[in-house]
Amino acid sequence: MKKSILNKKIIMFLLILTLVFTAVAYGAENNAQPLRTGYIEGYIKEINSETVTIERYEGGTYKIQLPNTANLLIDGHQAQRIDFKPGMEVYAEIRGRSIQYMDSFSTLNPGYIKPGSKMRTGTIKTIDRNQIIIKTSIGNDETYYFSPATIAIKKGENVPLSVLYVGDRVKLHFDDINTDIVSRISIEGDSIKIQNLYKGKLAAVDELENTIFLENVKTLVEGKWEDTKGGLRISYSSDSPIYIEGYVVPSNNLKYYKGKEVYAAIKNFFGQEKIERLVVKGAYETTYSEKIKDINWFSENLELGNNKNIEFNDGTIIVKSDRLVDKYSLNPKSDGFFIANGKGGGLTADVIYIYNEDINNSNIGQNNVYVARLDEIVENTVKLKNPFLVVKHQWEGFEDIKELYYDNDTFIYDLEKDKLITSKEFYTKDYAVDEKSRHAKDNRLRDWHGYIYTDGDHISVIGVQKEMDSLLKQRMTIGIVESASDSNILGKEMIIREAKDWSARHEKWIPKEMSLKVSLNKAIIIKQDKLITYQDLKPGDNVYVIRDDYKGKVVIVK
Template sequence: MMKRIFSRKTAILMLVLTLVCTAISYGADGIAQSDLNTPYRAGYIEGYIKEIDSETITIERYEGGVYKILLPTTAALQIDGQQAKRIDFKPGMEVYAEIKGRSIQYMDSFSTQNLGYIKPGSKMRTGTIKFIDRNQITINTPMGKDETYYISPATVALKKGQNVPLSVLYIGDRVKLYFDNITTDIISRISIEGDSIKIEDLYKGKIVTVDELENAIFLENVKVLSEGKWEDIKGGLRISYSSDFPVYIEGYEIPANNLKYYKGKEIYAAIKDFFGEAKIERLVVKGAYETTYSDKIKDINWFSENLELANNRNIAFNDGTIIIKSNRIVDKYSLNSKSDGFFIANGKGKGLVADVIYIYNEDINNTNIGQNNIYAGRLDEIVEYSVKLKNPFLVSKHQWEGFEDAKELYYDNDTFIYDLEEDKLITSKEFYTKRYAVDEDSEYAKDRNLRDWYGYMYTDGDRISVIGVQEKLDSLLRQRMTIGTVESIIDNNLVGKEITIREAKDWSSRHEKWIPKEMSLKVNLNKAIIIKQDKLITYQDLEVGDSLYIIRDDYKGKVIIVKE
C-alpha cells in the first residue's frame, strides 16, 4: 500500500517537473515564453541581430536575453528610414522591432555593420520626448534615463518616410535620434513614430477577468469618454495590454501581473491603436468616488503636487495620474497653469486626487520650435516676392487682433497661393502681375472700379507658406477658433465638401478657455484653405481621426490646420 502511494506521488511529481521543464525549454527559443517580461508581452524588442534566416531572426536584447522570433514576408522592414529587404539585415546590426502575437510586424535598423566604425547618421538613441525648448530636446530612454540633445539648421525630421518640419514635434512623441559621430550631441536626423503613439480613446469599466497568457483584460459596464461625458458601450470589452505597461492605484505603481487581484474593481484605461488592435497604454484602478470637472488650471504647487482649478477646487496629482495632451501620454511636468482640461478625480471632501487629466489646449504651434502665424488683411501692395498688408489682423491667443501699422510679408516660388474665387492654385508671377495686384489710387484702377484683394496668410515667421486670396474681406468679428477631431468627410452635390468634427471645443475670449461643445460640429470647406506640415492640401488629404485647428464663420471654414 505504501509503495503504491509513493509511486502515485512520484508520478505526479515527475509530471509537474516535466511540465515545468517543458515550459522553460519552450521559452528558450523565444517563440513562446512564460516569463512576463518577454518582448511578446511588451509588444516590441530592441537589441542586436545574432542570426537571421528565411523564416526567423534571433535578437539579443540590450537588457540581456536572446529571442528567436518569426519574421514573416509581410513584415515592414526599413533601414535608415528607407524600405529594405530581409537580406539587407546583418548580424551585429542594432534593430527595433514591433511584435504582434509571435511574429514581427515592423522592424528597422541603421546601416552600420561594424560597430567599431561610426558612419554619418549611425549613432542612434530612442525615447519619448519629455521636453522641447527651441533647439533643445530631452528624451526619456527605454532605460528610464533623461538625455538632452540639440538640433541645428541641418537637422532633418522624418515621419512615415516623409520629410517634415521640426515644428510637427510634440512632447510625448516617440522618436529615434541619429548622430553623425559617437561623441556629438547634435542630432542629424529625427525619425518620428507614426500615429500609433496617439491615444484613441479613454475607457472606464469593471474588471471581469484577466488573461495573463494572452495579455488581455475583460471589462463590463464599459463607458467611453465622448464630448466631455461618459457614454455606454453595449456588451463587454476585451482589450490587450503589455506586461510592462504602467498600472497605478492612488499613486502607487503595481505590477501588471497583479491585475488579476483587482477583479470587480473599476479602472480607467488610455487606449491606443496597435496595428489595428486596441491596446492599453496606461491604466489606473479607480478609487472610491468619482468627480469630474471641465475647467482651467489656475495654479500648480509642484512641492505638494497639487493644482488649483479656476473654481478654486484643489486636486492632487502624482506619477500614476494619466495625463493626456495633444492625444499623447505625457508626464506630470508637462502640466501648465492656464491650461484648460477635463479632470477625473477620486476621493471625498477636500482629498481629491486626479486619476485622469485630459488637457484640451491646442495652438497654432505645437512648441516654441514653431514660429507659425495666421494673418488676414488687405493686400495693399504686391511686388515680386513681397506683400504689404494694410491694417492687418493677427491670430493672437485664439482671437483676431488688429494693428494700425502696415505689415510686410514675403513669399517665394515655393509659396502655395490659392485663388478662393476661382478655386485654383496660381503661380507667384501671376500673383504680382495679374488682377490681385491693384493700385487703388491710380487712374487706371479708378476708371475700372478695381479694388484691393484680401487674403488669409499662414506664415513661418515673416515668410508666407500658404495664402488664400479673395475679393472681399470676411467679417472677422463673427469668426471663432475651434479645435476637434475629424469624424467624417463627405463631398456631394447638396453641401459640397463637408467634415464632421467630434470632441469640438470653441475658444471663449470672455472666459479665456476652450469650452467643449455638447455635440458634433459640421464645417464646410468649399472656401477654405487647408494646411498640413506648412503645405496646402485638399480635403481629400484629410483623414478620419485628424486633429484640427479651425478658423470658421459659423458653418463656413476659413483656415484649417491639421495637427500631427
C-alpha cells in the same frame, strides 16, 4: 571493450541531448522580454526567409518570426527582407509571436555600423526651441539639441521640426558618438496616440495571456462617459504601470482588484487595442471641465478655475495632444477635463485630458495666421495693410504695415477661381494695385485680401479673395475629424467630433454638445506647412479651425 565504447556513445548522446534542450529552454525564456514589451531594438545577427535574430542593445539574443506580411522600412522607405543585413540596427514591433513592423537606416557599407555613430530612442518629455529632453527605454532622461541641419522624418517624409509633440516616441541619430546634436530624428506614426479612454468593472484577469475582461464599459466622449460596450477583453503588458491613488500595483496583484472600477488609456497596436496605462478607481468620482489656474509642484496640487484643488501623481493618466505625457507637461492656463476621486475635501486626479491648445505644438514652432489687405506685392515680398493676427485664439488688429516674404515653395491659392497660382502670377496680376491709378479706376480694380499662414515671416500658404470677411463673426474651433466629403449639393464639407469653441469671455475652450459640420469650399487646409485638399483629411486628425459659422476659412491639421 565494446561495452565501454557503447557506454561512452550513450553518455555523449545524453550530453548532446541535454545541451539541445538547454538551448531550446534558454531560447524560449530569452524571447519572453520582447514578447512582453511588444518591441525590440538592437542589431541584426541573422536573417532568413522565416525569422530574424536580433541582439538587444542591453544584451540578449532573440530569434523571432518575420512573416511576409510585416511592414519593412529602411530610411523611412518601403524595403524588402533581402535589404536587411547582419549588423544593421533595427527597431521592431511584435504582435503575438511575430514581427509586424521593422525599420532600420542605411549606412555607407550596408551591414556595417560606422565607428563613432550612435542612436537613441525614447519619448519626448520636453521641447524648448532647439532643445529636446527624451525619456529612454530604460527610464533615463537625456538632453539633446537640434541644429539647422537636423532632418525630421515621419511616415517616410521630410517634415518640419514644428510637428513634434511632447509624448511622441522618437529615434535620434547622430553623426558622432561624442556629440549631443541630432543629425536626424525619426518620429513614430499615429500608433503613439491614445485612441480611447475606457472605464469599466474589472471582471477577470488572465495572467497567462496578459488580458483582462471589463464589464459595463464606458468610453469618454466629449467630456462624458458613454455606454459603448457591455463587455470587453483587452490585452495589457506586464511592464505597463498600474496605479491606485498614486501607488504602484504589481501586475500579479491586479487579480485581487476584481470587482473594482478601472480607467484604461488605450492605444491601437496594429489594429488591436492595448492598455497603455491602467488606474484602479479609488473612492467617489467627480468630473470638471476647467482651466488650470495654478500648479504647486511641491505638494503636487492643481488649483482649477473654479477654485477646486486636486492632487495629481505619477499614476495620473495625463493625455495631451492625444499622447500620454508625464505630470511635468502640465501648464497653468491650460484647459482640460479632470476626473477626480476622493471623499470630503480631498480629491485626487485619476485622469487629466488637456485640450489641444494652440496653432503651434510647442515653442519650437513659429507659425502664425494673418488676414489682411494685400497692399503691395513685388517679387518675393508682400506688404499687408492693417493686418489682423491670431493671438490667443482671437483676431488682434494692428494699425501699420507688415512685410512678409514668399518664394517658389509658397502655396498661393486663388479662392475665387479655386486653383493654385504661381509666384509669378501672384506679383504680375492684379492681386494688389494702386487704387488711385487710372488703370485701377478704369478697370474698377481693388486690392485683394488674404488668409496667410506663416513660418516666422515666411509665407507657407496664402489663400486670396476679393473681399474682406467680417472677423467679428469668426471663431476658433478645435476638434477631431470624423469625416470629409464632397457632394453635388453642399460641396466640400467635414464633420468634426469633440468640437470645442474658444470663449474669450471665459478664456477657455467650451465643448459643443454634438458634432460640427464645416464647409471647406472657400477654405485653405494646411498640414505640415503645406496646402492639402479635403481628400487628405483623415478620420482622427486633430484640427484647429477658423470659421464663420458653417463656412471654414482656415483649417490647420495638428
